[in-house]
Amino acid sequence: MQTYAHAPQLNESYVNYVWETLPRHVRPTLLLPSPTLSAQLGCEITIASETFQHTGSFKFRAAYNLLASVPQQHIVAASSGNFGQAVAYACRLLGKTCMVVMPNTSAQVKVVAVQSYGGQVDLIDVRAISRAERVQQLLKEHPDAFAAPAYDDYRVVAGNSTLGKDILSTHNFDVIVVPVGGGGLSSGLIIARDHLQASTEIVGAEPLPGNDAARSLRSGQLIRNEHEPATIADGARTLSLGQLNWEILRQGIRDIIEVPDETTVEALRRYFIYANLKVEPTGALALGAVISQPERFRDKRICCVVSGGNVDPAVYAQVLVEA
Amino acid sequence: MQTYAHAPQLNESYVNYVWETLPRHVRPTLLLPSPTLSAQLGCEITIASETFQHTGSFKFRAAYNLLASVPQQHIVAASSGNFGQAVAYACRLLGKTCMVVMPNTSAQVKVVAVQSYGGQVDLIDVRAISRAERVQQLLKEHPDAFAAPAYDDYRVVAGNSTLGKDILSTHNFDVIVVPVGGGGLSSGLIIARDHLQASTEIVGAEPLPGNDAARSLRSGQLIRNEHEPATIADGARTLSLGQLNWEILRQGIRDIIEVPDETTVEALRRYFIYANLKVEPTGALALGAVISQPERFRDKRICCVVSGGNVDPAVYAQVLVEA
Numbered sequence: 001m002q003t004y005a006h007a008p009q010l011n012e013s014y015v016n017y018v019w020e021t022l023p024r025h026v027r028p029t030l031l032l033p034s035p036t037l038s039a040q041l042g043c044e045i046t047i048a049s050e051t052f053q054h055t056g057s058f059k060f061r062a063a064y065n066l067l068a069s070v071p072q073q074h075i076v077a078a079s080s081g082n083f084g085q086a087v088a089y090a091c092r093l094l095g096k097t098c099m100v101v102m103p104n105t106s107a108q109v110k111v112v113a114v115q116s117y118g119g120q121v122d123l124i125d126v127r128a129i130s131r132a133e134r135v136q137q138l139l140k141e142h143p144d145a146f147a148a149p150a151y152d153d154y155r156v157v158a159g160n161s162t163l164g165k166d167i168l169s170t171h172n173f174d175v176i177v178v179p180v181g182g183g184g185l186s187s188g189l190i191i192a193r194d195h196l197q198a199s200t201e202i203v204g205a206e207p208l209p210g211n212d213a214a215r216s217l218r219s220g221q222l223i224r225n226e227h228e229p230a231t232i233a234d235g236a237r238t239l240s241l242g243q244l245n246w247e248i249l250r251q252g253i254r255d256i257i258e259v260p261d262e263t264t265v266e267a268l269r270r271y272f273i274y275a276n277l278k279v280e281p282t283g284a285l286a287l288g289a290v291i292s293q294p295e296r297f298r299d300k301r302i303c304c305v306v307s308g309g310n311v312d313p314a315v316y317a318q319v320l321v322e323a
Numbered sequence: 324m325q326t327y328a329h330a331p332q333l334n335e336s337y338v339n340y341v342w343e344t345l346p347r348h349v350r351p352t353l354l355l356p357s358p359t360l361s362a363q364l365g366c367e368i369t370i371a372s373e374t375f376q377h378t379g380s381f382k383f384r385a386a387y388n389l390l391a392s393v394p395q396q397h398i399v400a401a402s403s404g405n406f407g408q409a410v411a412y413a414c415r416l417l418g419k420t421c422m423v424v425m426p427n428t429s430a431q432v433k434v435v436a437v438q439s440y441g442g443q444v445d446l447i448d449v450r451a452i453s454r455a456e457r458v459q460q461l462l463k464e465h466p467d468a469f470a471a472p473a474y475d476d477y478r479v480v481a482g483n484s485t486l487g488k489d490i491l492s493t494h495n496f497d498v499i500v501v502p503v504g505g506g507g508l509s510s511g512l513i514i515a516r517d518h519l520q521a522s523t524e525i526v527g528a529e530p531l532p533g534n535d536a537a538r539s540l541r542s543g544q545l546i547r548n549e550h551e552p553a554t555i556a557d558g559a560r561t562l563s564l565g566q567l568n569w570e571i572l573r574q575g576i577r578d579i580i581e582v583p584d585e586t587t588v589e590a591l592r593r594y595f596i597y598a599n600l601k602v603e604p605t606g607a608l609a610l611g612a613v614i615s616q617p618e619r620f621r622d623k624r625i626c627c628v629v630s631g632g633n634v635d636p637a638v639y640a641q642v643l644v645e646a
Contacts, residue, residue: 032375051599052353052355052598052599052600056599116359269636272639273432273636275375276375276379276601277375277601278595278601309599310599313592313643313644314643316595316643317639317640317641318640320636320637320640321636321637321640
């Protein structure tokens with residue numbers, strides 16, 4: 001495993017520690033081989049679904065690992081939804097309180113879920129103020145609080161690496177395809193792969209309408225979107241990769257495939273029809289990448305990571321029937 | 324374990340044999356504790372989901388166990404869909420051929436699925452001819468074929484009992500709630516419970532519009548519907564329990580709760596929103612039973628069996644938004 005300038009703490013022994021301590025608090029990922037999707041796409045597809053993880057997405061891995069390790073009792077987080085739910089539930093389990101900054105365009109079901117876990121929701125207009133700015137405002141009001149980063153933190157990356165452990169320690173894959181937003185999950189998988197000294201390729205799947213990570217990889221430097229991108233994949237409406245995530249991805253990711261929203265929707269429908277799996281749009285990105293470039297994955301053993309399943313019923317119903 | 328007049332073969336050693344041989348061909352059920360549904364309903368709910376079983380429902384357990392044990396190469400089956408898919412896929416795995424009789428009102432996705440597994444579909448108008456009659460016609464045309472019963476057979480019941488093994492050997496439940504159509508699954512769970520000498524109550528959940536099993540239990544004798552009942556739970560549109568299933572249920576089932584279709588739909592939506600689980604209407608019956616009688620289940624450890632997940636996208640989308 002390499003060392004990283006942005007996080008010297010992210011070393012072998014810390015990853016070992018997290019792999020020993022975190023799994024008892026999280027659910028193992030659900031690995032589902034799909035003969036039907038495999039036949040359709042000419043490769044061997046196994047789904048790694050985090051839709052049944054606590055709070056319905058992989059984010060709980062990061063949130064619990066992070067918040068169990070900080071002394072502060074009050075937590076502030078910015079999130080398009082899944083990280084907020086994860087923080088709220090982790091706080092409840094750990095006896096902490098939290099406030100979650102969310103765009104007022106977030107899926108209603110995600111807002112209600114944060115509240116149901118006991119989290120306080122702070123809705124903002126992202127055209128008027130960025131989430132990061134609002135968090136700074138709140139920290140001034142609550143100087144004793146801890147601002148929980150959603151992806152740019154070694155404890156977050158190490159928490160997410162336990163998903164890589166689940167995937168890589170049971171199956172032998174040629175490629176793992178993973179949604180990319182801020183890079184927290186993809187960098188976690190790279191850390192897991194390198195920690196296990198495996199040779200599995202990690203390929204990112206990013207919404208084409210918010211392709212800052214793909215552009216960063218092409219240009220060799222971290223590129224930011226001017227505004228939060230308008231994509232149906234609401235979990236990937238990030239301005240850019242985190243600094244640590246970028247440092248890990250630029251060395252460890254094979255490639256990033258840009259997935260048009262209509263292909264993401266097609267993948268969501270295929271999960272529903274052929275795998276009985278309810279996924280949120282962001283969670284469908286990896287299969288969308290395989291659908292958009294089948295020749296690239298032909299005859300390979302592919303793991304498609306489904307990052308989460310939380311989506312408004314009305315949004316889902318609409319996406320399901322618009323063919 | 325008791326002995327049954329309708330199936331002397333259904334004894335300890337046969338169940339042992341099936342439990343030793345079948346599990347390597349089927350997927351273990353997915354057991355999902357749901358803190359959110361538990362909090363809502365005032366009991367401790369664990370979902371046992373067969374939606375990720377091969378062909379998307381528990382029926383594969385029965386179909387494989389049955390068809391692996393008969394010498395015939397050609398199989399005929401009558402099915403509202405899930406048993407047909409299961410028979411078709413089991414036949415493919417076993418190198419057999421099959422013809423599946425289905426009502427022309429079956430979910431389109433189920434018809435296509437049978438065909439995709441290599442099964443031949445025979446659509447009938449159930450107002451003109453019953454499924455059983457059509458099977459008899461086909462057997463006259465193909466005297467070398469085996470007619471696969473969907474529930475009234477000891478090999479079917481024993482195959483389904485492996486779901487009870489999955490549930491009962493890992494958790495300690497007060498009650499297992501299970502959808503009832505022909506009684507194949509519920510009788511399988513009773514056999515498993517009795518085989519393990521457990522004291523867990525088995526409670527049935529039947530669509531109110533097709534409540535022949537509940538009426539049978541009340542009257543003490545097997546009652547048949549005049550026509551296939553019109554319920555949204557298409558997997559439970561059976562005329563009556565099977566003879567063997569009735570013999571097992573009348574002695575081993577605690578009770579049968581009659582679930583109105585609107586409560587089944589409410590349960591389907593709750594699975595979607597609070598458990599990220601796509602279930603078919605029939606699969607939602609058990610949770611529907613708990614929703615309709617929460618006081619009865621209060622503070623108990625409940626296992627809600629989700630029998631399957633196969634449902635047309637258009638039907639599902641409609642059900643999801645009609646609140």
